[in-house]
Amino acid sequence: MDEPDRPRPSGDAASRLAGEDLGPYSQAELDDRIALLNAEIARVKAHRDKAAAHRAAADALFGQSAAGKGGG
Template identity: 65%
Template sequence: MDQDDLPRARQDAADQLSKEDLDSYSQEELLERVALLEAEIARVKAQHARAADHRKAADALFGSPPQSGQAG
């Protein structure tokens, strides 16, 4: 998979989830699906926090990159 295809692939996955017919799911299956999605959200948020911490550490060590629109 080409690097340029990644955002599109992610969007396709989100589209697929949002278009899935949920009528055939029982109440229990819907709750299981919610739990799985919440677990995935927690996983993504944890990765985001790790990435933010890594960025803070790099900025502390090497200095912050110049902000766009500011003279460096």
């Protein structure tokens, strides 16, 4: 289940990747890295789309106004 109110942990994988020195990598290694990152982007997008579809189905079933109301 989504937990949008939780802060993203500091030092997560994306943050570590963004700060990594790419100097030591060869062109072939960089090409491999790009391929892996593109595959991860596709995986994340697929998960996002699945979550959006799940949310849309829930909104259709229960109504959008129910999403913002707290349960008792």
